[in-house]
Amino acid sequence: MKYLNETIDSLNQKLASGEVDAQKLADETIENIKATDKDINAFITVDEDAKASENLDFANKLAGIPVAIKDNIVTNGLKTTAASHILDNFIPVYDATVVSKLKDAGATIIGKTNLDEFAMGSSNENSYFGAVHNPWNLDKVPGGSSGGSAAAVASGEVVAALGSDTGGSIRQPAAFNGIFGIKPTYGRVSRWGLIAFASSLDQIGVLTKRVKDAAEVLNVISGADEHDSTVSEKAVPDFTKALGQDVKGLRVAVPKEYMSDAVDEGVRKAIQAQIDYLKENGAIINEVSLPHTKYVVPTYYIIASSEASSNLQRYDGIRYGYRAKDTKNLLDVYVKSRSEGFGEEVKRRIMLGSFALSAGSYDKFFRQASKVRTLICRDFDKIFEDNDVIVGPTTTEPAFEIGSEVKDPIKMYNNDILTISANMSGVPAASVPAGLVDGMPVGLQIMAKRFDEESVFRVADFIERNNKFYEKKPAGLED
Template identity: 65%
Template sequence: MSTNYFEEDITSLHDALVNQKTTAAQLTADTLDQIQTKDKQTKAFITVAADEAKKQAAAADTQGITADRQLAGIPIAIKDNIITDGILTTAASKILTGFIPVYDATVTSRLKEAGAVLVGKTNMDEFAMGSSTENSYYGPTHNAWDLDRVPGGSSGGSAAAVAAGEVVAALGSDTGGSIRQPAAFNGIFGIKPTYGRVSRWGLIAFGSSLDQIGVLSRRVKDSAIVLQQIAGQDENDDTSLPALVPDYLAAMDGNIKGLRIAIPEEYLGEGVAQGVRDAIEKAVDTLKKLGATVDTVSLPHTKYAVPTYYLIASSEASSNLQRFDGIRYGFRAKDVKNLEDVYVRTRSEGFGDEVKRRIMLGTFSLSAGFYDAYFNKAAKVRHLIQDDFTKVFADYDLIVGPTTPTPAFKIGEKVNDPVTMYMNDILTIPANLAGIPAASVPAGLVDGMPVGLQLMAKPMAEATIFKVADAFEAATQFYTQVPTAMKGEK
């Protein structure tokens, strides 16, 4: 069997494994072949862990794949800021050149426990700082729908790998939209769970109060299966929540009649392209036909989300990135004269421009004389944004709107204009500031490029997102479309 991920999902692959129509070894070999062929175009991977994947697949076959182990033998990709024992992990930065961890992140170990096969590490914006996967030491990743366009970021490698049919699912991380925005740009599903729903142990930190690991896949159900496995409290992460993880698949019954949905007027305002607005209005009509009630609401502090986010995230980044100093691991500058020279030159040569920009912004915001004016004020505005969501969720089950203001832009088009690049995340950032779960589901094409419908729910209500996204997916069947640049590459 030659696996075609445009026609398969985790359920169909699992059935084939259980019924011995294929093996984990064969499925992994097919996946590695897909990556070898397609990644020349997408450049979605930094590291392909072929030998390790083959060992894991052989172990899955030896153990035997039973009906109750849905991820056993299933090849999955991992974003390169998630620690993987024995596999190069770089966060797409020169400063982590040659860094091979000696332990697994919690999500990695939970996937291994489920029998999943980890085929490699995907490209990203350096230290997850970016919206286009152009800020990578290893070069940009390309969008599977148009190779001249960005895949979004920072989880652009994971999104492109799934969209191009290289893997069936991938893990990403989301600090301000880094799963949802590339999911929208690539015409796939991506979910950021509630902050604390998934352990951050082993995730290379960017913004510790914002970061959350999530899943990208072509089918909604596949993300539910993966999230089911990786979610749950972890004693290694004090911010992980003790709440029980519900059965996400049970929630996906296709019935959303009577569900109360809100559309914030701020999410369809100035800056949102007309084509995107039209696609979202059509998507909302679909939700109404499925039985949901839809009203317009206001999230008045949305306009402050971008500056609030960049002050908080950059401040946390300036603290988190202190550990990369050339002493303990990774890159170290050569021909240094003293200890200070090691620090200064290693960080100057090891970090890219965007990372340096955010470290400097964050350090300035935390400095004496500016803390109250910037960081402290941003923290107060964050609470106002959280309050906006709390008020709406008192009356509604779900908030929807566009995931991004525009479809994917061309590579190089915004790389020299950081402010314009930052504004691309204006619709996704609020969910991270509020800590609520949010996802992007494909909502059609605008000028031949995908756009996403963003779904936001109450804290811990990922099941509501899966329920609505699954019903919407069944009604629209966008997953049947093959990305333009991949046609003929099955």
């Protein structure tokens, strides 16, 4: 079973009519992953014993649908590694809330997807289990950190996958792989069971080829959770109700900072074509400014690294995970286990965060970054007083060559400049395919007010219905 031409609705109809058997669908999905993934490396673990639920109620659209889970989201009895050596033998004893909700809806958890270690990276090269390859060009990166989830969907291995987004880790790989990816409002979806990177920025979201598929998955995983005090108790709307609408009268803000010369010319042209299409169909386009955009990268990396250094203290070689051998005392266990278990990028961020939180640096770095974050939030609040959505490119360039940037941390960090702000301010944001540049996909980013995912879906669906990018097939999969 390849999913390049399938949707959740089409599969649901086949399952409900008896044309397709849920267990056979799971088995065929596993066989296709085995055949396809040798070139992609999208999966760390495939559950070869995955069993479809019995007595499925096909009124639930996800009943019997195989879904992939990013490998930093815990799954009961199924290895969860966060793509790190330090957790490469970790088997959780409970499911994350989002996984429980998928199972309750009848979905089949088919496996765990590759990522940058502990979700720290923008290319999916920082994985203990090797780099993921972009299905559009196997020599290119798929983006990160949810590159495995994005590549699994783009290559037709699954119809939907969960990812996490701390600074663009769903939207950037969605753009690079020519699929749809949404990071909902911070607090819309429970983070219980998500292995923490930066707790005030992390959010679980969805990657699919079609906008409606993502809306149907988000319907299931959203909502209050007694295990997570940061989740909103707001009622969850039916996100599919936002689809099929026009954009007449919609107020669309385009930040001038997002369309500057810092963005690849081909990307700018592709995005401008989509903005022009919105205008032709009655949307009101307003040029605006996000003046603190130039500060988002250093602000983000101070805050995210500081939170990461705190969250990753628990990996000490004592309670679970990797433990170094030939240790002579307790300090030896800590130092050797962490030195051998963590990869280079994770160590870099732990050190950066520990420095920013140190007694002599806290006021100069972390406190100042927190103040700038407040200014970034105010920028968004001001724009949303007069606009319904903000649009622009998701990335500054199309997918780059594997190995071309991974040795330059500063250049790699700057890849996130257009996506970070949505995490800093907690607003919902998505990337929808906007076309091809030099044979590689690029994405249009859409952001809206907090808890207004409907506007994001409305615009994304309108763009998708026009360009029908989902009909294009990744060139890297051609024989």
